[in-house]
Every structure is written in structure tokens, then in C-alpha cells.
Amino acid sequence: MDLKELYKEIILDHGKNPRNKKKCDGFNKDAKGNNPLCGDKVHVFLKLNDEKQVEDISFEGEGCAISIASASIMTEIIKGKDFNVAKKILENFIYMLKVGSKPSINSLTDNENTTIMSLSGVKQFPMRVKCATLAWHTFLHAAEDNKKVVNTEK
């Protein structure tokens, strides 16, 4: 359990300068997520077109470096993907944090793979897994029109 595995440069960067942290123009879906034990909050905005492609995605919220970085990385990676591909990335991402295998998505570029892998160190810090997965679960709720607020304690 090395702190450097958790606080990689790329995570610190996304944590400090989160990408797509705004309400994106023309969003047609959104969902909220809470981590009630910590007080982390995220609101994901999604523009899903008729072909079920993620035209735009953004988020607002407050939380630790891990949760903000994870939300930021998620928006970068998922933007432009088909929903089914995005869902597969999400499943692999959560699997990586909970079980530990590498996500192997053909449609991810090397760069995207490196970015998403930067969060793999979170697995070594079980208390922080919820921080990293909150935005991703919330994205799924938004995409599937699930009006329930995501709650990491459920």
C-alpha cells in the first residue's frame, strides 16, 4: 500500500483541474449521487442522442481528490462513446477496483487506457473505492433514467 500508487500525478492533476466540471449544454439526462458517510456529492449531466451515443457528459460536485479525479477521468473517457461501450468500460472499471483485473476494452486508446489505469491503485485502499466509483454509478443512473439518488451505503 504505497501512497504514490494512490496519488499519482495524473490523479492529482484531474483532482485539481477537473475536466468537464460544469453543466454541459443541452444535457437531456442527469442523476445525483451521495456518499453519506463522507458527505461527497456528485451530479452527472448527460447528452445521450437518438443513437444512444454519449454526445456530451459533465459533472458538478464536491469531494476528495479521488472522487473528483475519477469523475473527471470518466467524463473524458466516456464522451463520444456508444452507451453500450461506456457501460462495458464502467463494468471493467468497477471490476478493476474491486477484483483487480485490468480493463481490456478494444475501443480504448492507449492514452485512455493509461488514464483509467491510473485509478487502479485505489484498490489497495478499500475505504476509498466508494470515492472512485460514485460518479460512475451516477452516470449509469443518468443514462438509464433511474431517478433514485445513488447512495454508496446501499
Add this chain to the structure above:
Amino acid sequence: MDIKEIKSKFPIFTNKVKGKKLVYLDSANSSQKPKAVIDRISNFYSKEFSNVGRSMHSLAVTATNRFEETRDLIKNFINAKSREEIVFTKNATEGINLIATTYGEKFIQDKDEIIITELEHHANYVPWHFLRKRKGAVIKFAECDKQGEVSVDSIKKLITNKTKLIAVTHVSNVTGTILPLNKIIDLAKTKKIPVLIDGCQGAPHLKLDVQKLDCDFYVMSCHKMYGPTGVGVLYAKKKWLDELPPYQGGGGMIDEVKKDDISFPESPTKFEAGTLQTAEIVGFAESIRFIENIGIKNITQHEKEITEYGLEKLKKNNSVSIIGDPKERGAILSFTIKGIHPHDIATILDDDGVAIRAGHHCCQILHEKMGIPATARASLGIYNSKEDIDILNESINKCNKIFNN
């Protein structure tokens, strides 16, 4: 006072955390346990265990005596008038729920008002919220100022002829504010309003005399008092315990049971349904003895010294903002570091063996008021030393290094 010697009574400190010496700064959450308490529970199970207050055999008599001995010790510890005023619960939360339920049932009507403060832990808000939902009660929040103080005036201006209860914390678990209980209770007395004190952060640290304080209810959690988990104490004036209906129904809390009616015994039996945490209650006697051997005033003094040292040290650290600046502060130091979320602080500190808590500390109302979603909190116990504060401070510097602050 030899803190090293006192600390050596706690087996947990012989363990390493991530290869480092444990610096435990999370006692407001739960304190560590001295060996005497751990051994007492083990010995009780090995040599004296049986259920209490029911059977006639020798073991039952011994167990009952040990169990009731704890009640006497608590009575003396807080200077209650009689042992019947001491009710065992599972924690302070249950103590407040007991009062909210029973007092609410009997005395609260639609539009009746309950005053709490913005400093309260969720345990002293949610049970009243249930009452708001169930009986239409109105909850009023006495404001806390920027220093984290709740003035008597802020409570006074909320009082109307509908006010049925004032429920306030003894010490804030975030800002460390020690509330002006004497003044609050004096005020309440003039208006004949009963007062409940959430003593979770008071009882482990401050000298308590409930007769002198003259509060109606005082709740505590034994696991914050060097005692076992699963045990709480509700102190209530005898007149209330006589007047309030039972809380939970079951074995042990009945007088006579017939098909068409049931009668109940006197307090505290009336409020202690079912088998309680017998071994833990017996074990808690050793916690009280531990505190009394050191002397609660010595504990207060020692913790004050370390708290002041911590305040001084952290104030010098430019990146750190201390939460609250109360005139009277308990053994709690909450803080934030510019540009670093408290969760990240907690993870980095943990890497150095420093255990703190990060989050809203079950005080979302207060955090919303302060406009910060979360804080990092270092809270002290008798085993903490200036060296622990030094390690904390070093570790805070490490946070800044990692985040390139």
C-alpha cells in the same frame, strides 16, 4: 502524571499500523480500551457469567451483583441522587431515542416545540425529527456563531410557551465547544422546560455532577469512556422515570402480566427490556475505576494541555485552518488544509500511523452552516502526548508535499 505508564495499560498501542507506531487521534469517535476492561470481560465470561436478575443459582447472584455494582459506580461517578436514575441503554443514541419516544408519547402534541442547536450530532436531531413526523412537533435550531459558540441568548429567543424540551450537546464533536450548560439550564428552569444533555463528548473528559448541573436527562456512550461498545447510560431524574411510559417491551421490564393487562415495575427496570449487554456492563465498571484512579480532573487538565499545544502548533502551520474558536474547548481539534480534501488528509495521515476522522462527523447541519462539506478531526484521550501532535503536524506537512501545496 505519567502518560507513558497510563498508555502502557492499553494493549492496542503495542501494535504497529503500517509498520508505524499508532498515533490514535480518534477518541471522540471511540476511545481505546485498557487491559483491565478487556480482561474483566474475559474473566467474567470465564468465571462468573450467567444472566442477571432472573435465576436463583449462585452464578446468577454473582453476575447480578457485578452488574448492579456498575450502576452504583456510575451513580457515584456522575453524582446522581439515586441508583434508580441510571438506566442502561446500548449507547447514547438509544438514550436520546428512549426520551424522544417516551417523553414524546406523553408530553408532545401537534405544534409543540423542541429546541436543539446547530452543533448537534445527528443522534440529537434525528430522534426529534421522528417526533416531528409522528406528532407534528416543531424543531427549532439555536444558532451557532463563527467561533462555534451557542449563546444562551440564541436559545432564549427561541423559547415560547410551546417549548417542551431543550436538547443540547455538552461538548461539540466538531468544534470542541463546551456549551454554557449552567446558564442554559438556569434559563430553562425559569420557564419550567426540561433539558436533555448529549454527554458523549462531555462524560469522558469533564467532571460531572448531575445534581449540581440540575439537568433532567444526560446521556453517554461508554465506548467513548474507555469502555466496551454496546453500552450507554441514560441518567434521568427519578420523577421523569416514574412518569414516562416504558420504551421497549419484553422480558425483565414487567411487574405482572395478564391476558387483559400488564403492569410495569419501577425504574430503571421498567426501561431495561430483555437481556442487556451483561459482560460489557460488568466490564464498564473497570473503565470507571480506570478514570477514577487517574482522576477525571487530571484527565481534563492533561487533555487541555495537549489540545492547547495542538492548537498552537497547527495555527503556526499556514496551510491549516482550525474549525471554530470557542472560549472553552474540549479535547477536539477539527481542521481543514487548503486545497486538500479531508478524506485525502485522512488517507495520507493513516500512512504514518495517525488515526483521525474525516467527513461531516454526523453533523451535516453544522457543516452546511460553515459552508464546508467535510473536515478532518483530531480528538484526544488520556493516552495522547505532545509527541502525537508533533507526528500529526509532520504528517500534515506530508499532505502538502504530496499535493504540491
